[in-house]
Amino acid sequence: MTEIKSHPVDGLLRTDRMPHIWCPGCGVGTSVNCFTRAIEKLEMDLDKLHVVSGIGCTGRVAGYINVDSFHTTHGRALAFATGLSLSRPDSKVVVYSGDGDIAAIGGNHLIHAARRNVDMTVICVNNYTYGMTGGQVTPTTPDKALASTTPFGNFEHTFNIPNLVAASGGTYVARWTVFHVRQLTRAMVSALKHPGFSFIEVLSPCPTLYMRRNKLGAAVNLMEYFKESAVIENGADTRTVALNEGKTVLGEFVNVRLPTLRESYEERMKEALGEKFVPYEGSK
């Protein structure tokens, strides 16, 4: 009989910090669960995987995954990760953050990191709200939904995040939900293998601050909604995947190979400087 660990992915977790801070039924945990499985599947060298987060409930992911990890400032994880990724050509840098972190305050870094096709994987847990600060409106809060800062219902149009990332230049763009654990894990595998800017939007329940306020019941209710409303359309035109009542388009929308920031830098410099060019290798 094999020795029983407390959990098969415990090796990838900072078990000394468990239980984690996420609420019962919070989808962030399930997404991390999928993430650890993707890492295992890829048999990644854990010395070459670095996780960077901003601030938020999702931002706490960096604190639970047992690789070199950074919990930076609200919205700026991508910029920190850009410096890290450029300096570590052999590593994979993963940014794990919430929708507010990435698409509200961090929006500029999102579009520019995507434009530059920086070699990194971004996992954005979209729970339709700012969890950490108590449930304020975000650029992804559905129309009319209640939030602490929209007590009479949200009135702002929302982002279609996959479309925004694709329009900015992201070369791998997918969306799944935490209900779709297998597909999400597979997408994470693809994203981690993808050279360049890969982005996965993960729809996820925040039972405590989004669902309760909107009287949506328990976390499983949203899981059920994800299941029922899911329409899987790989390669879908991202302009058509905005989240609408009753229909949740999921899949791998974009997957193209373009030179990464580093690749185009090196190509340019080689062309211009020839043998005088000395590539930046960071510190090894």
Place this chain on the structure above:
Amino acid sequence: MTEIKSHPVDGLLRTDRMPHIWCPGCGVGTSVNCFTRAIEKLEMDLDKLHVVSGIGCTGRVAGYINVDSFHTTHGRALAFATGLSLSRPDSKVVVYSGDGDIAAIGGNHLIHAARRNVDMTVICVNNYTYGMTGGQVTPTTPDKALASTTPFGNFEHTFNIPNLVAASGGTYVARWTVFHVRQLTRAMVSALKHPGFSFIEVLSPCPTLYMRRNKLGAAVNLMEYFKESAVIENGADTRTVALNEGKTVLGEFVNVRLPTLRESYEERMKEALGEKFVPYEGSK
């Protein structure tokens, strides 16, 4: 014989500040020329037109147009304009800024103002460089082009700005060049009449800092290029309008009517609060 003014649009200019600071052949001036004509065509009440700029050569526009105008901080004109526009439902607020101002440092406000469909017109003069600070690379500098910060040629992918704005939620999106003075003026008329977020990218020569460094000759050379490479495609799919060697797709790409930020706010509040809702009118 009618009295001869120094220029027919002088009434719209701060003539006490002429000549302006722009270089010989700088397209910013021509775009402003078109803008004044658009205002004249619309016979706008000048007390109800406000111009807001960020920082840059283009950012100086606010200082030359003779309406209430604000020269704010680099990248943040849109955020200032949002507060002004919400507080002045009867006015038209125009943001006039460069590509760096709007799409580099100001990128986050661009995508969010577009998402919210704030009632404003944005004129972005894209001259492929940071003029004011001496010709650095921008998110729109063409591949391999020289800039003071890319002395061996640009290696970053560029934004397709109309596509970015459309993907963010902009409801009127067009692109013209300063060669196309009539069309540009007409587009400005349409944009100014459009309720919601209207955006015009204006391609323009910066002979001093972009063209000279790239040995592109005199300003007219780029004008000629605009003329020759222009392909007018109204309603074009914005994903196809990236600026490529030899082809410059121009036209009115997006023109849809959606509730503006203010309209959806008021609708939402009326629905939720009924007669208790007191609309925000600013100060009148």
Place this chain on the structure above:
Amino acid sequence: MSKVDIRICGMGGQGVIMSGLVIGKAASIYEDKWSTMLQSFGPEARGSTCAAQVMIDDVHIGYPYIDKADIFLVFSQAGYEKYIAELKEGAILVYEDELITLDERVPKGVKTCGIPATRIAQEQIGKVITFNMVMLGYFARATEAISLDALKKSIVDSVPHGTGEMNLKAFNAGYNYTAE
């Protein structure tokens, strides 16, 4: 008592803060005393224990944090364990006696008053959610820290519109409870 330090503790969702508000309002609005209330905040507080510190005094209150309490109103076992040591001599402990088991940690000289408030709320009001009002009623009688009248006015003022009567009924049920 001129100055009374009251600690309230329970689980998130048990109405800890609302109880603190009712007491604080009663004192400062309906008794013209001074009162402060502080509540626990932060992600760590989410879903787990939740606490409030209420002070009442005849004069303006300086330091608003409670070191040791005069009255400890406790709704959950975890809350009990967290704060039971921090009671003054002669303090009053008001607790939910079917959720909490007292032990040797209760400091000497503390008066303990238990009430099966959950059951009362369920059986007499039909809404477990009114549990904290039952607790408050019992607290009112056990401690006499604030007048009945002030507390009742405060309740009507604090609870959602249209639920005043139900909450007062729960309050009264607590007030009238006598341990068999």
Place this chain on the structure above:
Amino acid sequence: MSKVDIRICGMGGQGVIMSGLVIGKAASIYEDKWSTMLQSFGPEARGSTCAAQVMIDDVHIGYPYIDKADIFLVFSQAGYEKYIAELKEGAILVYEDELITLDERVPKGVKTCGIPATRIAQEQIGKVITFNMVMLGYFARATEAISLDALKKSIVDSVPHGTGEMNLKAFNAGYNYTAE
């Protein structure tokens, strides 16, 4: 002269800054003196007048701004007008005499040295762009502020690779120029 304050002024594109660099380098690198150079900056400077202030001294230089110059090297009428008043007694004015018309504003006691540098550059070198080197050559002789050798080394050092000879030729043309 132990400390020499040199002002250079002209239009953007005339090589004002390059001239300043050549002088500064010559002094600080090839004569082992101290030197500073400041140039005009800013959007307002774009396309219009462009100025440089060069100081040379045997000792470390404190304040690097020129109030009144010992030597004024001027390439354009606008530059002349802007700074002609700011000369020391006994200063030397080196100017392009086909571009600039002197007038009564030249302070008394100033030695004026004109040279048709544009024409010389065009006729003798075939490149108007070497005009500033002609001016420098004439400046070298007229002022003797820096040794010929140092200036020549500095020129080779400063101009684009492969253009050294041409520029030295222009410099010599200026140096050897004698007004008829």
Place this chain on the structure above:
Amino acid sequence: MAKSKPIVDTGIHFIDGNMACAEGAIAAGCRFVSGYPITPSTEVVEHMAKRFPEIGGMFIQMEDELAASICFQGAVWSGVKGMTVTSGPGFSLMMEHVGLAAALETPSVFVDVQRAGPSTGLPTAPAQQDMMQARWGSHGDYEIIALSPSSPQECFDYIVTCFNLSEKYRCPVFFMMDETVGHMHGKVKIPDASQIDVLERQNTTRPPGEYQPYKIYEGSVPEMVKVGMGHRIHITGLTHDEQGYPAMNADAQQTLVKRLCSKITDNVDDISIIKTENIDDSDVVVISYGITSRIAEYAVNTTREQGINAGTAQLVTIWPFNDRAMMEIASKTKNIIVAEMNLGQIVNEVRRAVGNAVPVHFLGNAGGRTISPELMIGKIREVTR
């Protein structure tokens, strides 16, 4: 028609400092707030979001603090009163627009509910560590006004003062709360609207042509204007002349920036609010502000009962710093203790102001908790021993 909510919520309330601050702003005439959520300040904007739609105001949650801190300035120039609200990290992001407000002379109120830093620090714990940042956080020379409340009641009262000062002096006015004051419930009396001194926006009455936006017609503050009045103003963050036009020279810089500073520093007496108690002939005075003043009140009362001749000075106005008032305190006491929830910020100002007049002792901590009454009592005893 349904009865609409009263604009000023007159009556006695038991609310926390954040809500009192929001209500005070409403009473002061604030009708536009742009913000971005951050603990422990979020309740202020949440309350605004609830109240504004019924009283004709508007709250907008912007995409970040950079936007939040300039968006409301756009509204202010349209003629309304506006503010933004934040805490530590967000406050740091607002610094460029603090400078903008100073340069444009935008009447503007910035609320900072202080939490423990640096960086993300302890988001839900109190501190008074942004006091120097409030004064010096933006680049360049400029002056600001900063007040600090010690109770929910003061949150209400002094945010009104902040708005009034912002109108009077046309500068950024900071309301430096702390987590404890923000989250503490207490008794708040909101007077009848007619009883609240509110300084309304005074726009120029000079017609276009006879008015220049940065010209001083009287006093040291230019006359305000709003868009749409026909003046065709141009407003810029560049160094500007009286007309508001860019003036790219050092003389204009001297004139403008000196005036921006002196309009504040010349009026310290008008701006400064300092509440002293028992300072005359005392052995020690505890100087403090914000929540720490409540602790000082308690500690001094306790030690006075024990026979120690101690007094308190609550700095309601922190900036501009009132050197003269400090010297006055120094002249009346034998010792000064400066108590603050940081490692030494305002104490440096006191030291500079009083020089060697009396010993200035410091009682501080690195934030995360208030200074305990025991420590303060101990310090008072130690100093007076």
Place this chain on the structure above:
Amino acid sequence: MAKSKPIVDTGIHFIDGNMACAEGAIAAGCRFVSGYPITPSTEVVEHMAKRFPEIGGMFIQMEDELAASICFQGAVWSGVKGMTVTSGPGFSLMMEHVGLAAALETPSVFVDVQRAGPSTGLPTAPAQQDMMQARWGSHGDYEIIALSPSSPQECFDYIVTCFNLSEKYRCPVFFMMDETVGHMHGKVKIPDASQIDVLERQNTTRPPGEYQPYKIYEGSVPEMVKVGMGHRIHITGLTHDEQGYPAMNADAQQTLVKRLCSKITDNVDDISIIKTENIDDSDVVVISYGITSRIAEYAVNTTREQGINAGTAQLVTIWPFNDRAMMEIASKTKNIIVAEMNLGQIVNEVRRAVGNAVPVHFLGNAGGRTISPELMIGKIREVTR
């Protein structure tokens, strides 16, 4: 293979301060720069963009200063030396990440080439108005180091010192240049690489399991580490324990923040560089820094020729402020003049430090031009009359 450029550009040069700063950073081992253009600092990054591709470094122009000020910190944690460069408005935008660097203890260098403010101000004119901002611009309690160069040569020399200090103390180190120094050409001697004292990054030699990233093994600064060494570090801007894990309590806050501050304040003597000349038994000492020190040098030399017993003190290190050194100066002279291109920043520190020991006079302006030698000479005369 083509001969590659030497990494250290040894020799005598006639270059401006911005280029000297860039060359100095390269000599100090900097290999990653993230920046965003802004006058008058842009030439620094432009030079980096030119030099780096030939020496194995990398410059990236980020989308804004928020990104620029954190991007290089990512590179630093990968094991390289990095910096960012900006001026006034950009400096204001970097403040949140100054606090982050302080909290993470990222060895980090921030260059601020000061221009006249507030706000956009005069972009091409000099000032020394960001000196207090450098110390206090971010929220929360923290300490930083700041140096200020007075010539292109010092730009080279002291940026190397900045990098060394950032490695030694693991804190944000500011290089406070000004437009004049940045744009002034002058003689710069770049020594042979072997002659330049460069402190290399010292990563921990402790193996995973025996190492905690914020534990103090020796001295007061934790041992640095980089990613990929197997330590599986977690680094956070939240208040953290020795392991680097979030520790959401006031005790952890006290421990961490006090150490962050004391590691600097306890080592003032090691960090502080002050150059004095002729101060002993003088009638007046002019204390200044940056370009103003050159003017002081000139003015003092002139007045000494006129028989006035004047000396100078150039503060190369501004922060941490060296109170002791100020007292020492005060003990040797009869008057102090603090000269700076602002309306009074460092003068306040001097006043606080020397108390009533000697009169402290102030000579400043609102920026946009340097202080003229005539004014300074006049002040020296006035004070010694």
Place this chain on the structure above:
Amino acid sequence: MANNNESTPGDKRKGTVVINEDRCKGCTYCVRYCPTGALEMSVRLNHKGYTLPELAHPEKCNGCDMCGMYCPDFAIYGRRLNSREE
């Protein structure tokens, strides 16, 4: 660790689950998304007061670990029994 469902020699069960009760927050995901319906919520609470799941129908469990993938708290996992690899 509730580990009492381990296989015994000769056991015909295809799989089982391991529950780390300290970590569980009672969200019910494992119960809901077990494809064979092997789990049910029990009436037992852990020390934090969360209701725990249990392997109510051990014979149904095939050790597919769907519960383990859904669990947000890393509190449960399924493992195959008697598989060739062991």
Place this chain on the structure above:
Amino acid sequence: MANNNESTPGDKRKGTVVINEDRCKGCTYCVRYCPTGALEMSVRLNHKGYTLPELAHPEKCNGCDMCGMYCPDFAIYGRRLNSREE
């Protein structure tokens, strides 16, 4: 203001231009984009040293104001002569 191209009674010209020489920066746009080729760059410089355009072929000018629309410096405009409105 070079205004010497004004119409005289009986003039048959359809249009003319007005040039504000102080503002002109000599970019040549007006010359290049005049649809009738009425303008040419002169050899005259303004006080800033910029080469000025001139109405070299007054008979060609129809006052369409294309020059005026292209001019980045608000330094020239075209106007119709003898039109009905006048």
